[in-house]
Amino acid sequence: MSKFAVLATCNLNQWALDFEGNRDRIIESIKIAKKHDAKFRIGPELEVCGYGCQDHFLEYDTYLHSWQVLADILKDESCYGIVIDIGMPISFKGVRYNCRVICLDGKILLIRPKVWLANDGNYREMRYFIPWTERKVDQFQLPELIQKICRQKYVTIGDCVLDAGDVRVGFETCEEMFTPQSPHIQLALNGVEIFTNSSGSHHELRKFDKRLSLITGATRLCGGVYLYANQRGCDGDRLYYDGSAMIVVNGDVVGQASQFSLKEVEVVYARVDLREVRNYRSAVSFGMQTLNAIKYEVVHVDSLINDDNNHPSIRATKPVKKVQIFLPQQEIALGPACWLWDYLRRSKSSGFFLPLSGGIDSCSTALIVFSMCRIVVGECADGNQTVIEDARRLAKEEAPYIPTDPKEFCNRILSTCYMGTDNSSDDTRRRALELSKTIGSYHLDVNIQSCVESMISLVSLIFGRTPQYSVNGGSNSENLALQNIQARLRMVLAYTMAVLIPFFRGIGGSLLVLGSGNVDEALRGYFTKYDNSSADINPIGSISKEDLKRFVSYCAETFNSSILQEFIDATPTAELEPITSDYVQSDEVDMGLTYHELSAFGRLRKVNKLGPYSMFMRLRDEWQNDMDMEEIAEKVKRFFYYYSINRHKMTVLTPSYHAEAYSPDDNRFDLRPFLYRPFPYQFKLIDEYVKQYGSE
Template sequence: MVHYVTVATCALNQWALDFQGNVQRIAQSIRQAKALGARLRIGPELEIPGYGCHDHFLEPDTTRHSWEALGELLQDKTLGDIIVDTGMPVLHRNVLYNCRVLLLNGRILLIRPKMHLANDGNYREPRWFSPWTKQAATEDFVLPPAVARITGQRTVPLGDALLDTADTCIGVELCEELFTPQSPHIAMSLAGAEIIVNSSGSHHELRKLHRRVSLIAEATLKCGGVYLYANQRGCDGDRMYYDGAAMVLANGHVLAMGRQFALADVEVTVATADLSRVRAFRAANASRSLQAAGRDVPAYPRVQTDFSLSPDFAQLDASVAPTRPLKTVAYLRPEEEIALGPACWLWDYLRRSRLGGFFLPLSGGIDSCATALIVHSMCRLVADACHAGDAQVLADLRRCCGDPAYTPASALDVAGRLFHTCYMGTANSSAETRGRARLLAQSIGSYHVDLDMDAAVSAIVALFTMVTGGPAPQYAVHGGSAAENLALQNIQARLRMLLAYLFAALLPWVRQSSGGPLLVLGSANVDESLRGYFTKYDCSSADLNPIGSISKADLRRFVAFARTEMQLAVLDEFLAATPSAELVPLADGSCAQSDEVEMGMTYDELSIFGRLRKVDKCGPYSMFVRLLHEWSDSLGPAEIAAKVKRFFYYYAVNRHKMTTLTPAYHAEAYSPDDNRFDLRPFLYDTAWTWQFACIDRAVARMTKA
């Protein structure tokens, strides 16, 4: 008997609470899977309501509408003759669970609740759901009457069980469970499950994809078997971008993998696996066989169905062949991830907000340059999708532009419609930054405005002196105090935010566009945010920030990558320029301000501080100890201590600024995004008296020794 099984896994661009759109995308994926010969289809975690509902999961409406949406899928006759694994919240005995619901021909086979909930970083699943703690046990779940009338069932099994088909056995695990030390797939595989399905809502972080692939490859290499991994793709309505890459693996090899970044709402990845190879692989592993025959393997309840995943033939049929494993898995470089991830996120946000495009204050520095390049990358993706015949992307683009007949000629053509940039200069701005901003705008096709706002700055200073009756404040280079110097810089920075929103609201009106107002983009990188090296409510305050969780070092590498890949020679000037806010008077016509000099630390050092603080959970003393070993070749204990104390002082004194950070694309594990990813207070004792004293005593001991 030949046991070839064709299976499908999906990456869907679902949207929180968009039940109508979510059901349509699920149904489309099932039909595509059937057309490709699949007999089993799995989709992303919580795909019916959308993963990012957050506190909406606590509302009974969300569960109610999920059942209504499931009812539509159950009644659709075109979705039959394939096992469908979909996801939604389920309330069982007044406890809310994050569940997979397995369907076949208008009936529910099994409801499998999640057993290990994600509760770190961006995830708060225990806030809404409870874990299912009864391993290898099920209970009867009473279906809502409306659903019971559709399926003809009063109760269905809910719990930790295996699904027996006529030809194989299927086990279910959910997202976080793969990452736990005792993953459910181990016991399920030992109990005879030959196919494991995993539906996930896993977000993009730079350099993260390889971890997913290696975990699944290792699981199937140790246990044997076929593993299907589904993932959401797109912006679900928050800061995260779910990066797809749905995949099928068997016996440690990747058979098929979907794209990590794409604008398509539905992508189905199909592979045909040979179950006889799974059985031979397992039988040849004596240690596995010994464990599988042991007493400690859970006795899973088994849900029986006569449905078969294999074709109905006993002899070899040349028309059906197993999928050959991929020779290599192509991992994107971080520079490529920056070019694609935030660009796809911006497109989702723009089309779903139904606004007319983006507005970016373009300073001539590396950060706003990188932000502009990400928008340029988005325009390239949109133009390519339109030229490839993606009707959904074209319809969304036409709606954003307010032109139902528009078809883009190129990426620059798209930018000319959607992207607006502005150089907001003052007497403190250099000719070099103004020129770089203008040349970049020309190179990527944005609608560019160049202005000087000295009159507005002078008017605010004049108003202050008139009200107070005092002297006009002066810059430090003109004899002014530190307070005067800082206030004059902040006036310029905050005026840029005011002007950005004014131009974002009225530029489409000036251009007689019917596409609507613009979304304002910020461009503060993660390192500046971490230290608080920006003005509160300045032009970093915006609607969205594509680079708010990306380090300066990674941004520079991205710009260098774009120089070659996007063929933009102007980027050489950005890479050579010294980072500067340009908020103080020029010295002989040249910039007299350097970001790294003013901060007292380099951007590379800030990245290290950020990772030690957030990822490695270091306070001041433990950070000092770690850096004592890592930097000992170039710095002495006293110098390292001074840098650590300087960082923590400015981190503490500026922590309040994190409460106003613009919503930023999540890309780094040390993001300082307040109240969502980084749950720390914003009022500190900036002296760190006890902690710094510990460092000082350690330095004194080492100095004496």
């Protein structure tokens, strides 16, 4: 006889400190799970308060309000009849823990604290929480408001197993799946057949494959059912949590929720046959290792097996034919777009303002906004009421308005502006205009040369001399100052326009200014501090130029737009110096490095943790067929020199969507000094090595 259990997991678009909204989404997910006869429901990590509370986890109020929200859920009888696994922070004996609270019919069965905390990259969990000791068990005295509801005073807290008699459930939380000694191994050897993982895992380009491999590998090795839940959306920070809730049985995906979506609540469920798990384990080297397994304490609960096991129509959910995995260019079209939508609707702004330069970076940003509009239109067509209401508010329309055309909706929420000077070319002006027509943005073409000349006149009055560009015989200082005047005036005008455009269009409010600097230029410091790279948010700030080109190429094909190919083919240029018969400013020439090389330097520096000397030694081998050792050495030294002298710029980078593992974001991700002596000892060692071996 088969032993069927219907299990549910979910993506929830939670928001830090949005206690009522978070509560309602949790309850809705429980109701949906029950509607499909699920006996167990798991939600994302810290779903009650939102994962991204940051230093609010140090405040007593966050814990008080989390208990109050849990009290509302425990009192709600529509949440009865199903075991619910809920994430929230808990203080125990004066120490803060990241916990799962397992409940059934208004009572708490178990509190399971996180054992291994995420404490690298974007995560600082050790700043807020203490890791729980493996397999430690204690008694937790519940707050009075919970005691009154549950009629319980104490509950077990610890790294335990939930025993339902006919099946055992074990728990992992996010990071614990990524650790070398993941709990699911010992849990399996203790007879656990259902593993849960409540996660707050963010999107990075090309990361999903790793996550999928870990989840499927967890049960392919030792059999079992794996329930993975994840947060989705912008939690109020640079990260976008990308959902992808899954149910996996013996290494096969039997349920997959979407990775990118504007749905507030998405539940995936499956009917699993636990006999299949037992049969699978009988075929692998499993039995003997259980003899040496470290034992877990157990907490008992009623059966999780559904009552209709004998009916001939009951079947286990079949594996998904093909797991959905997006290409990086598709991820750029979807992840930052969904992040922008959450940021826009929750900030209560009236839309976006974007300076269009006619180059590929601002083009990419505009296309991401247009992709957002396409997603919004799609969700509205599917009847997503939350998106419809937000779209009406942003469009300043009442019912029955529903956006059906992405270009029409884009015109309402995106304003673009080409800010030209005497150094601007007709090609960039034309590309900006054609792009705006392609996506439907409200577009302006403004010549700011008079502003530039006024500033130059003021400088001339102060110093009694008019600065000149290098091509006209000026010094480097004069040339730099003249370029920066244009760049910074564009920033001032951008913020002015962001306030005045809604006024003159009669829509009220103000616009969010979008930045469009890429990760490679930020890493090199190739931008003017407080120029139009300074903005409210930047959707491409941690995406490489090479990935942006792939993204624009994908959009050219998807949108059937010929103008986009011109952006790809154009030479990247800031257009801050005069164009002459024999000189056109080029970004890669100015930097002395190609964008391909910058991406390589970025990954080696951040991901591979290589300093100047080790990076040179690595590239000596990797690039030996492309350039000689002296050139490699000069490029490495050039990169680190400009990285060091421009490091201060990275402390004021516009908050950017996190998409790349080598992002130089100083405020959260890449913590380094901003005053350097530019590596004289390391450079000397490189030079000595080249002198000794360079001629061989």
